[in-house]
């Protein structure tokens with residue numbers, strides 16, 4: 001018989017309705033929610049978890065993480081470590097993410113399919129971690145953000161990578177990711193910040209190459225997440241039909257109008273800048289990269305505010321791994337600082353994120369039929385969104401993975 005659990009709390013945030021429900025009673029059978037009611041009459045045969053004065057929310061979703069990676073000294077990372085080091089640390093990063101209340105993530109780029117192995121181990125219940133929609137390698141041009149630029153040409157970087165040029169190579173690279181278990185495709189549409197190209201946003205593929213990537217992904221029923229900072233590359237990626245513009249640093253009115261018209265989702269990692277500017281000098285990042293961050297960081301936040309005002313659909317994504325895994329929740333306060341209401345910020349990390357992943361039957365809301373992925377905070381997250389930086393209770397698939405301190 002499946003385990004039956006009834007959870008009571010003082011309040012429940014319903015991001016689908018954009019409302020708060022008092023005295024919720026959530027009924028769970030096995031891994032899924034069977035009912036969301038009100039009151040405190042626990043049906044017979046149910047184990048009762050009483051969260052007292054806490055507020056319940058759906059488990060949070062981060063649409064832009066790199067669980068296999070965490071920032072460190074620039075040259076040590078590039079020259080002394082490999083994907084084996086990444087595989088060793090990935091379960092710890094996954095565990096920290098889950099403990100922070102993120103029960104689902106979209107992992108948009110990892111070396112040598114370590115992300116897929118991590119997902120498999122989590123799905124099989126061998127280790128704890130969030131549900132993962134994994135991309136495998138990010139696909140990008142030679143010398144671009146997915147390549148290892150700036151190093152001696154004598155150095156050969158072993159193993160597989162996501163470098164592909166021209167329609168045929170790109171299509172093949174998409175197929176390889178799908179073959180090895182990718183559920184989403186990550187496309188490097190433009191230059192990046194934390195890589196050695198001079199530009200922080202020039203297109204790195206032609207329109208034809210971007211079109212080919214999205215067309216091929218669609219054939220395999222995969223959506224595309226586009227890394228895109230610069231205005232022109234953002235528009236090219238939208239035209240190609242990507243599901244999300246990630247980073248989205250230089251949005252102009254036309255780009256915003258295009259996103260609204262096509263339903264392209266913005267995934268803007270607007271906490272990142274604080275951490276990079278505070279720490280990356282110490283981590284020996286080349287000055288050119290720090291300068292690119294200064295150029296991008298502030299404008300990205302202004303673009304975010306414009307997008308919120310215009311009603312662009314936004315999904316929560318942090319680029320965790322650039323900053324320590326488990327700090328994902330710090331981005332909520334940034335989003336509120338730059339124009340979102342606390343409810344909107346919560347919606348980006350629940351309903352909107354679930355839609356973007358194509359997983360809205362399973363996650364993103366507390367409703368019958370969905371996985372019993374839920375979190376609780378002791379304070380009121382709608383009054384102070386910083387409550388989401390220290391989540392007090394986490395359940396994933398009907399199993400308590402972080403007990404409430406008072407329990």
Ligand code: ARG
Pocket residue numbers: 191192193194195247269270272273276293296297300319322
């Ligand atoms: N992975 C991204 C890149 O290197 C991080 C950008 C971080 N900066 C920012 N302001 N969001 O391009």
